[in-house]
Amino acid sequence: MSIIKSSKKQDQLLLDGYCYRRAKSSETTWRCSKNNCAGRVRFDNIKYVSITDHNHAPNPEQTIANEFKSKISNSATISHDPPRRIIHEVLLSIDKNDGTAVPTYSSSQRTIERKRKKNDLPLPSPKSLSEIQIPDELKLTNGGQRFLLYDNGDVDHRMVILSSDDDLDCLSNSDHWHCDGTFKMSPQLFYQLYTLHGFVCGRALPLVYCFISGKSEPLYGEMFDNILKHISQRPTTITIDFEKAVENVVKLKLPMTTVSYCFFHFKQSLWRQVQGLGLQDLFVNDHQVRRYLKNFACLTLVPESFVIGEFERLQTEAPDSINEFVDYYEDVYIGRTIRNNRRRAPRFTIPMWNCFARFKLKKIFKWKLTNTDLPEHIAVKIREQIRHSFNDWAKHTSIIFQETGANDNADLNFVVTDQSHKRNDTLDGKLKYTIELVSDNSRFEMIKPWMNEYNLRFITTHQIGHFLGLNHCNDTSSIMFPYYQNIQPKHFLTENVTTKYGKSIPAFESKKVLKAAAEVVPTKTNKTSDKLIKSRKENGRYTNSFNPKFKFPSPALAIKWKMSTGVNTQLPYSKKELDKFLPIIRHNNSEELFRTTSGIRFIWIGHATCYIQMNNFRFLLDPIFSKRCGITSLIGPKCFRPPALSVNDLPGNLDAILISHNHFDHLDFRSVLDLNKRYGARLTWFCGLGLRKWFLIMGVQNVIELDWWQKYHFAKKEINIAFCPAQHWSRRTAFDMNKSLWGGYAIWNTQHKFYYAGDTGYTHNISIFQQIGKQYGPFDLSAIPIGAYEPRWMMEAQHVSPDEAVRIHMDVQSK
CATH class of the missing domain: 3.60.15.10 (Ribonuclease Z/Hydroxyacylglutathione hydrolase-like)
Structure with missing residues (x-):
C-alpha cells in the first residue's frame, strides 16, 4: 500500500492492485480511479476496509508502474542527479519479479525531463550585456567546485569563462588542444561561444567554455590570459580554426607550442567556396570536376615540400569550369606567382594547413610466416617469394619490413594452407596452396591457389598493398588492379601506386596518408579510342565490329x-x-x-x-x-x-x-x-x-x-x-x-x-x-x-x- 501524487498533483492510493482517488468531501473514503467502477475502501485509522467490490480485476502491474513514476518524479524535483542514476536508484527498491511492469528507460527519462522542465522558474531575459546577472548557484558545479572562472563585467565587451578545477587539470595534462568557436550555439547577446578541447582517455572533450562579445585580437588575448594563469603545463600542439586573430594570439601567448589549422575547417572553407561559385551541380554531376576538386582538398595530406609542385600540376590539368576556384585556392593557400617565379605570401601559409606532419608514422613493420605440416622445400619457396614482395615495396617506400620468429608478435602474419587434400588435383603438376594475410585490424580474404613463384609473388604484393592502405584502382598494369593477371615482377609497382616521387616520399609510412596521396595522383586507365564504335553489317547481318575474334555459339x-x-x-x-x-x-x-x-x-x-x-x-x-x-x-x-x-x-x-x-x-x-x-x-x-x-x-x-x-x-x-x-x-x-x-x-x-x-x-x-x-x-x-x-x-x-x-x-x- 502507498499513497502517491497523480500527474494532476492529487492524492492517489495504490492498494492490492487497484488504484483509488479520494471520494468527494471525505478524508477517509477512497473510490476506484476508473469512472465506471463503484469500488470503494475506507480507512478506519488502522487499516483500509473494502466497502464496495470492483467490477474489474486488479492490475498490479499498473500500480507498480504508477508508484515507479511517482518516485522518479519526486527525485527529479529534489535532486540534480542525471536521469540514469535516478532510474537506477528507484529500480533497486522494486522487486526483481516486478521488473516487467516498469516503464522503459526512454519513457522514464522523458518523465524526469518533463518534471524538471515544469518546475523550472522562467529565466529573466536581459536586454543588454550589463543586465546579465549570474546567480550564485550557477557559479558552482553540482559537486560544489568553482565553475565561473572569469567574468570581466565589461558593459561593451562582456566576457564569461566557465570551467571547473577538474577540467582545468585535464586541460593541463593534455598534450594537444583543439580550439573552436561557434556562433549558432552562442547566447543571444554574445557574439560567439569559444571552446577549448583537451584529450581525456583518448577522447577529445570540451573543457573550457568562453562567451565572447567579438572576435578581435584583444578579446582573444584577454581570454587566453585568464585561462593560462590556471594551467600548470603548456600544450605541445594546438589546432585552431581559420582565424588570423587567434593564430596571432596563440603564437604570442604560447611561443613553444606548434600551432596548426584544423583539417575539418580546411575542407569546410573549400566547400563553402564551391557553393559560393555555384559549382555544386558540377560537383554532383561531373565526374572530372568532382575528382579535381577532391584532389585540391587532398593537397593537405601531401608532404609540405611537394604541395606547390602538385598544385601546379593540378592547376594545369584542371578543367576550365573550375578556374575561379583554382584562383581562390592559389590566393588564399598557395600564394600568387609574381616576378622571377616567386610567390606572394598566401593568407594562410602552407605549414599551417598542411596535415602530413601530424600523422604518427610507423616506419618498421614486422612479419612472420606460419605454416602447419608443410614440406620444407615448399616453405622455403614461399618465404623467398614473400621476401621478394616486401622488397618490391621497400624499393619504392621508406618503410622497413622485418621478419620475426613464428612465436613472436608481428604486424603481418602469413598463414599457409595446403589445399591438395581438399581436391585431388594439381595445377601444372604442382600442389595447390593458399595464403591468408592476417593483421591486427583486418583479415584479408583467402588468396586463390597459386601455381608458380610469379603467381605467389604477385598476389602477396597485392595483399601487402591493402595492408598499407591502398584501395583497388582502374589501371590494368597496376599491382592494385582488382583482377588477377599473370605479370612479371618488373611490372609490379607502377607509377600510380608509388606516385611520381618514388622512394624519396615518406608518404607510405601511414595508411591514411598513403591512401589519400595515392588518390591525389590521377589513376591511369586503359587507352580508349575517341572514335565511337559504329554498328556494321556484313552480308546483311550485324556484327560485333569492335571484336573480330568474336565467335557465335554454333x-x-x-x-x-x-x-x-x-x-x-x-x-x-x-x-x-x-x-x-x-x-x-x-x-x-x-x-x-x-x-x-x-x-x-x-x-x-x-x-x-x-x-x-x-x-x-x-x-x-x-x-x-x-x-x-x-x-x-x-x-x-x-x-x-x-x-x-x-x-x-x-x-x-x-x-x-x-x-x-x-x-x-x-x-x-x-x-x-x-x-x-x-x-x-x-x-x-x-x-x-x-x-x-x-x-x-x-x-x-x-x-x-x-x-x-x-x-x-x-x-x-x-x-x-x-x-x-x-x-x-x-x-x-x-x-x-x-x-x-x-x-x-x-x-x-x-x-x-x-x-x-x-x-x-x-x-x-x-x-x-x-x-x-x-x-x-x-x-x-x-x-x-x-x-x-x-x-x-x-x-x-x-x-x-x-x-x-x-x-x-x-x-x-x-x-
Missing part, C-alpha cells in the same frame, strides 16, 4: 555444353523451399508504389525485367511476364520464380518499354501482346535497328528503332534515350541470325542518369563501356547482368561474369 558448341555441363544452379526445387530461399514480394498498394517522386525508383520484376521511374518518366526493360521463355508459352525454359508484378499491376501512365535484343528471354511475344492490349498507342517502344518489323507484325505501331549512339529526345517528359553498343548477338528463328541490332540503353534527364547493359560480353581489346561512360556517364544507377556466365569457354564472349560486371560498373562510371 550448334555443335551448344550440344557440347549441354552434354558436358551439369546443373549449376543451387536453388532448391521444391516450391516451399524456393519460397523461403527466394520469396516473391507482392506490392498491394499500387498507388503508393507508383506515385510520382523525385529521384530514381527501381523495381526488379524478374530476370532482366525491371521497372524504373525517373521523376515522372516511367519505363520497363525487356518485359517478360510469361512462365516460360520460348516460341510459345508451352515451349522453352521455365522461370524459377513468377514475376513480382503482372501487366495489370503496372501503372496506367507507363511511358515507354526498352528492348535490348530479340532473344526469347528478353522479348516475349505473349507479354508484348498483353502490354499492347492494355496501353495501345499510349506506349512508346524502343528497340535496335531491324526489329521494328517484328513489332508491326505483332500489331504494335508506336515503335522507334535506334542505332548505336543514336539519341531520341522524349519531349513530353524531357527525357533523353540513347542506344548503346554491347557484345552479343540476336536470333529468334533459323533464318534471322543477327538481322536485328542488339545493345543497351542510357536514359537521362537534367538530374539523373541510368544505364542498362542488356546482355553482353566484356570487350577486352577495346572498352566500349569506357566509351559509354565518357559519352553519357557518370550514371547514378546501372543495371548490369551477371547471369548465364558459366562455363566460360561457352559463355565468355556473350555474357559477363560477376567480376566483369564490376569492370563495366567502373568503366561506365556508375555510382
Whole structure:
C-alpha cells in the first residue's frame, strides 16, 4: 500500500492492485480511479476496509508502474542527479519479479525531463550585456567546485569563462588542444561561444567554455590570459580554426607550442567556396570536376615540400569550369606567382594547413610466416617469394619490413594452407596452396591457389598493398588492379601506386596518408579510342565490329555444353523451399508504389525485367511476364520464380518499354501482346535497328528503332534515350541470325542518369563501356547482368561474369 501524487498533483492510493482517488468531501473514503467502477475502501485509522467490490480485476502491474513514476518524479524535483542514476536508484527498491511492469528507460527519462522542465522558474531575459546577472548557484558545479572562472563585467565587451578545477587539470595534462568557436550555439547577446578541447582517455572533450562579445585580437588575448594563469603545463600542439586573430594570439601567448589549422575547417572553407561559385551541380554531376576538386582538398595530406609542385600540376590539368576556384585556392593557400617565379605570401601559409606532419608514422613493420605440416622445400619457396614482395615495396617506400620468429608478435602474419587434400588435383603438376594475410585490424580474404613463384609473388604484393592502405584502382598494369593477371615482377609497382616521387616520399609510412596521396595522383586507365564504335553489317547481318575474334555459339558448341555441363544452379526445387530461399514480394498498394517522386525508383520484376521511374518518366526493360521463355508459352525454359508484378499491376501512365535484343528471354511475344492490349498507342517502344518489323507484325505501331549512339529526345517528359553498343548477338528463328541490332540503353534527364547493359560480353581489346561512360556517364544507377556466365569457354564472349560486371560498373562510371 502507498499513497502517491497523480500527474494532476492529487492524492492517489495504490492498494492490492487497484488504484483509488479520494471520494468527494471525505478524508477517509477512497473510490476506484476508473469512472465506471463503484469500488470503494475506507480507512478506519488502522487499516483500509473494502466497502464496495470492483467490477474489474486488479492490475498490479499498473500500480507498480504508477508508484515507479511517482518516485522518479519526486527525485527529479529534489535532486540534480542525471536521469540514469535516478532510474537506477528507484529500480533497486522494486522487486526483481516486478521488473516487467516498469516503464522503459526512454519513457522514464522523458518523465524526469518533463518534471524538471515544469518546475523550472522562467529565466529573466536581459536586454543588454550589463543586465546579465549570474546567480550564485550557477557559479558552482553540482559537486560544489568553482565553475565561473572569469567574468570581466565589461558593459561593451562582456566576457564569461566557465570551467571547473577538474577540467582545468585535464586541460593541463593534455598534450594537444583543439580550439573552436561557434556562433549558432552562442547566447543571444554574445557574439560567439569559444571552446577549448583537451584529450581525456583518448577522447577529445570540451573543457573550457568562453562567451565572447567579438572576435578581435584583444578579446582573444584577454581570454587566453585568464585561462593560462590556471594551467600548470603548456600544450605541445594546438589546432585552431581559420582565424588570423587567434593564430596571432596563440603564437604570442604560447611561443613553444606548434600551432596548426584544423583539417575539418580546411575542407569546410573549400566547400563553402564551391557553393559560393555555384559549382555544386558540377560537383554532383561531373565526374572530372568532382575528382579535381577532391584532389585540391587532398593537397593537405601531401608532404609540405611537394604541395606547390602538385598544385601546379593540378592547376594545369584542371578543367576550365573550375578556374575561379583554382584562383581562390592559389590566393588564399598557395600564394600568387609574381616576378622571377616567386610567390606572394598566401593568407594562410602552407605549414599551417598542411596535415602530413601530424600523422604518427610507423616506419618498421614486422612479419612472420606460419605454416602447419608443410614440406620444407615448399616453405622455403614461399618465404623467398614473400621476401621478394616486401622488397618490391621497400624499393619504392621508406618503410622497413622485418621478419620475426613464428612465436613472436608481428604486424603481418602469413598463414599457409595446403589445399591438395581438399581436391585431388594439381595445377601444372604442382600442389595447390593458399595464403591468408592476417593483421591486427583486418583479415584479408583467402588468396586463390597459386601455381608458380610469379603467381605467389604477385598476389602477396597485392595483399601487402591493402595492408598499407591502398584501395583497388582502374589501371590494368597496376599491382592494385582488382583482377588477377599473370605479370612479371618488373611490372609490379607502377607509377600510380608509388606516385611520381618514388622512394624519396615518406608518404607510405601511414595508411591514411598513403591512401589519400595515392588518390591525389590521377589513376591511369586503359587507352580508349575517341572514335565511337559504329554498328556494321556484313552480308546483311550485324556484327560485333569492335571484336573480330568474336565467335557465335554454333550448334555443335551448344550440344557440347549441354552434354558436358551439369546443373549449376543451387536453388532448391521444391516450391516451399524456393519460397523461403527466394520469396516473391507482392506490392498491394499500387498507388503508393507508383506515385510520382523525385529521384530514381527501381523495381526488379524478374530476370532482366525491371521497372524504373525517373521523376515522372516511367519505363520497363525487356518485359517478360510469361512462365516460360520460348516460341510459345508451352515451349522453352521455365522461370524459377513468377514475376513480382503482372501487366495489370503496372501503372496506367507507363511511358515507354526498352528492348535490348530479340532473344526469347528478353522479348516475349505473349507479354508484348498483353502490354499492347492494355496501353495501345499510349506506349512508346524502343528497340535496335531491324526489329521494328517484328513489332508491326505483332500489331504494335508506336515503335522507334535506334542505332548505336543514336539519341531520341522524349519531349513530353524531357527525357533523353540513347542506344548503346554491347557484345552479343540476336536470333529468334533459323533464318534471322543477327538481322536485328542488339545493345543497351542510357536514359537521362537534367538530374539523373541510368544505364542498362542488356546482355553482353566484356570487350577486352577495346572498352566500349569506357566509351559509354565518357559519352553519357557518370550514371547514378546501372543495371548490369551477371547471369548465364558459366562455363566460360561457352559463355565468355556473350555474357559477363560477376567480376566483369564490376569492370563495366567502373568503366561506365556508375555510382
